[in-house]
Amino acid sequence: MGVVAGVLAGLFGVGGGFIMVPLYVMWVGLDQRKSHATSLAAVVPIAVAGAIGYATTGDVVWHAAFALLAGSIFGALYGVKLLGQVSLKFLQLGFATLLFASAVRLIWSSQPHLLLEGLPGIVLLIGVGFFAGVMSGLFGVGGGIIMVPALIIASGVDAIQARGTSLAVIVGSGISGTWANYRKGNIEVPFALLSGIAGIPAVFLGVYLSHSLPERISVILFSFILLSIAIQQVRKVINGQAQH
Numbered sequence: 001m002g003v004v005a006g007v008l009a010g011l012f013g014v015g016g017g018f019i020m021v022p023l024y025v026m027w028v029g030l031d032q033r034k035s036h037a038t039s040l041a042a043v044v045p046i047a048v049a050g051a052i053g054y055a056t057t058g059d060v061v062w063h064a065a066f067a068l069l070a071g072s073i074f075g076a077l078y079g080v081k082l083l084g085q086v087s088l089k090f091l092q093l094g095f096a097t098l099l100f101a102s103a104v105r106l107i108w109s110s111q112p113h114l115l116l117e118g119l120p121g122i123v124l125l126i127g128v129g130f131f132a133g134v135m136s137g138l139f140g141v142g143g144g145i146i147m148v149p150a151l152i153i154a155s156g157v158d159a160i161q162a163r164g165t166s167l168a169v170i171v172g173s174g175i176s177g178t179w180a181n182y183r184k185g186n187i188e189v190p191f192a193l194l195s196g197i198a199g200i201p202a203v204f205l206g207v208y209l210s211h212s213l214p215e216r217i218s219v220i221l222f223s224f225i226l227l228s229i230a231i232q233q234v235r236k237v238i239n240g241q242a243q244h
Contacts, residue, residue: 001027002042006199010050010206011213012222013163014144015043015170018099020195021139022229030188032091033083036139037186041178042195043141047170049200053207054164061157061165067122068129068147068169075133076177082138084184089240092233095139099230102145103223114156124154129169136170137177144170145226159215 001023005016017039024035054060086094116124128150132143144166151162181187210218 002046002195002198003202005042005195006046006049006202007206007209008222008225009043009046009144009167009199010053010203010208011210011218012144012206013050013054013148013166013210015040015047015136015141015167015174016199017043017136017139017141018145018226018229021095021141022232024191028188028191030191034186034188036083036091037080037178037181037184038188038192038195039141040136040174040181041187041189041192042199043170044174044178045196046199046203047167047174049203050167050207051164051171053204054160054167057164057211059161059164060168061151061155061161062168064125064151064155064157065165065168067125068132068165069172071126071129071131072133072136072143072169072173073176075130075135076137076173077133077180079134079137079139080177080180080184080186082134083181083186086138089237091139092237096230096233096237098135098139098141098145099226099233102149103226103230105149106219106223106226115154121155125150128154129173132169133173133177136173137180143173160210163210 001020005020008019009016020039020042021035024030024038132146135141135146136143147166148162151157151165
C-alpha cells in the first residue's frame with residue numbers, strides 16, 4: 001500500500017491517502033475512522049520525500065506553500081475534531097463526494113489562471129489551505145486533490161509546480177493532523193510506519209514519472225482512480241443500508 005501510495009503521491013502531488021484509506025479497510029480490516037487517521041500519519045513521510053523531489057528541480061512555489069500551510073494546519077486540527085463527531089455513513093459518502101468532485105475537476109482541465117493578486121490572493125490561498133486541511137484531518141487524505149486544482153485555476157501555477165507545492169503543504173498539515181489523531185488514540189502506529197517508510201523510495205519514481213508523462217495521460221489516469229474508489233465507497237454505504 002505504501003509503495004502504491006508513494007508512486008501516486010509523486011505522480012499527482014497528493015499524499016496518497018485516497019488509495020490507502022479504502023485499502024486499510026478492505027485489506028487490513030481497520031474501521032473507517034482508524035483508516036483515515038492511520039492513512040494521514042503514513043502520508044507524512046511520503047509527502048516529505050515528494051516535496052524534496054520536487055524542490056530539487058525548483059518546482060515548489062514557496063510563497064504559495066506558506067499561505068496554504070497557514071490555513072491547512074488549523075484546518076487539519078478542526079478536521080480531526082470532526083472525525084470523532086460524524087457518522088460512518090457521512091464519512092464514506094463525504095469521502096466519495098470529494099473524490100467525484102476532484103475527478104470531474106481534473107477532467108475539466110484548464111490553463112494556469114491568476115484569479116487574484118497581492119493580499120487578496122494570499123487570503124484566497126489561506127482559505128483553500130484551511131478547507132484542504134479540514135479534508136485532510138477528516139478523510140485521511142493529504143488535501144492535494146483540492147490544492148492542486150486550486151493552484152492551477154486560481155494562482156496561475158503550472159501543473160508540475162502545483163504538485164510540488166501541494167506536497168510541501170501536506171507535510172505541515174499532515175503533521176498537525178497526525179499529532180491530534182495520535183493524542184486521541186486513532187492511529188495504528190505499526191501500519192502507518194510500514195506504509196510511510198515503504199512509500200519514501202516509491203515517491204521519487206512518481207516524481208520522475210510526473211515530469212515524463214504527457215499531462216493529459218496523467219489526468220485521465222488519476223481521474224479514473226478517483227472515480228473507481230468513489231464508486232466503491234458509495235457501494236459500501238448502499239450495501240450497509242441493504243443489510244439493515
